[in-house]
Amino acid sequence: MRDRDGLSADELLDALKALANPVRLQIMQWLRDPETEFADYDPIADRDEFGVCASHIQAKSGLAQSTISSYMVTLERAGLVHSTRVGKWTHYRCNDVLLRQVGESVADLGATVRAVAA
DSSP states (O other), rough: OTTTTTHHHHHHHHHHHHHSHHHHHHHEEEEEEEHTTTSOOSSSOHHHHOEHHHHHHHHHHOOOHHHHHHHHHHHTEEETTEEEEEEEEEEEEEOOHHHHHHHHHHHHHHHHHHHHOO
16 A cells, blocks of 8 residues: 555555664664764765765764664665665665655654544
């Protein structure tokens, strides 16, 4: 089943599950404004085009590389981020289209609940 924007119930559920982890949610917040959030780190590649290097996400979070790798795989499988290899480095950037669709779907659910309750 898809809503009007083409987001299926499974896609919405996958995105919400990925965002339910506080660290993954924090990473997504950082990736929404990479120039500000990662200003202390010299970019390896253009952040607008390629996103943020996984090593910078790891350094900012203070978590192990393997943990960040696992978190980023989860976010990518949910479609919330895109990854790009630049040399030996993997860079991540937000999938703004999907994030907008998730937000709209959640807002629509809230409107439906309010309408039913009225």
